[in-house]
Amino acid sequence: MTEAIEYDVVVLGAGPVGENVAERVRAAGLSAAVVESELVGGECSYWACMPSKALLRPVIARAEARRVPGLSRYVQGPLDMPAVFAHRDEYTSHWNDDGQVAWLDGTGAVLYRGRGRLDGKKRVTVTDSEGAVQVLTARHAVAVCTGTTAIVPDLPGLADAKPWTSRQATSSPKVPDRLVVVGGGVVGVEMATAYCGFGSAVTLLVRGDGLLPRMEPFVGERITDSLKEAGASVRMGVSVASVERDGGTGPVTAVLDNGERIEADEILFATGRAPHTQDIGLDTVGLKAGSWLTVDDSCLVTGSDWLYAVGDVNHRALLTHQGKYQARIAGAVIGARAQRVPLLETDRWGAHTATADHAAVPQVVFTDPEAASVGLTLKEAEAAGHRVRAVDYAIENVAGASLYAEGYQGHARMIVDLDSEILRGVTFVGPGVGELLHSATVAVAGEVPINRLWHAVPSYPTISEVWLRLLETYRG
Incomplete structure (x- = not known):
């Protein structure tokens, strides 16, 4: 362990949210360190928003072209999947973060690669891949921007079956002949749309009675009809009781709670997200490991005057654009408080208040x-x-x-x-x-x-x- 290095702000997580917090506090004249254990650019850049939309775009463009007179008969064939995957790989920079690192360096923030953990008030330890530990301290604030991870339910046989989560679905180099998708939320319906368009025989299993339950009911009804027209099997009111796959290779079987067995080549669980806070040292500052972090409208953690939680980790609106919106506000708040500038907290739509999280959260689901x-x-x-x-x-x-x-x-x-x-x-x-x-x-x-x-x-x-x-x- 080396001598502690002090910054005005320390940011845990270099996804879009952490990047934007760092950029905003730098714009306010503060020094910033950013800690990241994976790729700079985060989930959105490499396993979520960018690759999923790159995969979906040719599927949706072809579907729409098929409805245009004079064009429809020319787009009836299958997609060129090597070209689709190459397009996806280009938009993920082939899972190389050099470009994102260069952007972050351009803000003047200092990047530390390794596992970051809170170690008491305004103190963070960073353990690199070789086990060396660096201590960072913050004069003004620590911002937790660690996002979420996919929830994989504890079902008999599931761990050995090596299921897909959103990461495998968006980065797969191949199209399975048969795909079971478990979950009727955004990830489930988007990936069912994509792989159905790629030629997979898709079975979508939904525990509830409709798709996209957080939207108006007519939305899920329209998308259900469209998926069925595209050849997918959509099953409502069913649950997976166990999963079987001999040796983790070969076909996988989803065993439903009614005893029915559905065989496929891959199974994707799109059953929700959990906060990525299990091992970031929350216990050292009196908070529960693995919990969502409750914040006020400036993204300040309840009961703290220095700890901020920005983006998905605060469970206000699990969307990249909302996280970046929060980052702009939190960065401005941290800068103002560091400079002892009065905040505009009493203004409902003020520069230091994330009002849109309550009143105006936008979302697009890229289905057909x-x-x-x-x-x-x-x-x-x-x-x-x-x-x-x-x-x-x-x-x-x-x-x-x-x-x-x-x-x-x-x-x-x-x-x-x-x-x-x-x-x-x-x-x-x-x-x-x-x-x-x-x-x-x-x-x-x-x-x-x-x-x-x-x-x-x-x-x-x-x-x-x-x-x-x-x-x-x-x-x-």
């Missing part, structure tokens, strides 16, 4: 059709005590939708607060709707009154004209 939502669902708005009305419209009735694709099918819903006449939430499902979402996010985050939205004129003929139809429906 796409799903996009921001803010509250009808059920959530009513549970929160708002007096609201759901306004629905079939997107295929918009001229731009029929031009976009033959046989276009989609649905839009906005949740109107009847007392304030602002939008509490908006949901779209349909081809290409991901690009509609930011307009909805601006309307929800900006609390734009309905009367003002009438003056935001959508261009004709675009799918965005659905906004006009929603407003007309609301006014009657």
Whole structure:
């Protein structure tokens, strides 16, 4: 162990969130150290957002091209999978983080490679691959940005069966002939979409009664129908009781709770995420190892005046863009507190308050059709005590939708607060709707009154004209 090195801020985790915390505190004139045990750039860059969307893009583009007259007959064949995988590998930089390291170096932050652990107040130890230990201390703050890990349930035979998690699904160099996907959340439906498009015989097993349960119910219904049309088997209300695979090679068998056996070449468990806090020394600062970290709207851990938890690890909104949003706010807060500048905490939408985590979280699910939502669902708005009305419209009735694709099918819903006449939430499902979402996010985050939205004129003929139809429906 060498002599401790002092920085203004020490960041645990060099994913997009940790990178952005470091960049923001550096912009505030503070020194920063960043500790990372894997690749700089984190889960999103190498095993989640980037590779999954690179895999999904050709599947969705082909599906949409098949709905365009004059083009459809030219895109009926299989995908060029070596080219698809090469495209994926390019977007992960072949799992090499030199470019991300160069970006981080450009901010002036200092990178330490190794396993970082808290070791008491404002103190972090870093153990490198050879066992050498470096101690870092923070003058002002330590930010935990360690993200999450995939949950693999404790089922008989599962460990020996070597199941896929999201990491294997997004980095696999081959397409299994048969794939069982367990879980109906975002990872489950996106990977079912991708591998079904690659030619796998996909069986999607869902414990609940619908896909994407955190979105409006019609979203999961549309995606279920689409997956079935694409050839996937979608099974609701079933659970896996055990998994069998002789010697960890060869076919794998999922044994359901009703005794049914489903054989496949690979099995993917997409059954949730757990905080990556099991072995980062939380116990040395009075916190429970393996727990989510509860924070206020500045991302300061409850009961602390120096420890911040930013991104997925605080369980506020498990999305890369929300984590980066929190990082910008937390970095500004740390900088202001270090310089003894008053915070704007009393302003609900102030520079030091992560209000969007409660009121305006946007998300796109890259399935066919796409799903996009921001803010509250009808059920959530009513549970929160708002007096609201759901306004629905079939997107295929918009001229731009029929031009976009033959046989276009989609649905839009906005949740109107009847007392304030602002939008509490908006949901779209349909081809290409991901690009509609930011307009909805601006309307929800900006609390734009309905009367003002009438003056935001959508261009004709675009799918965005659905906004006009929603407003007309609301006014009657």
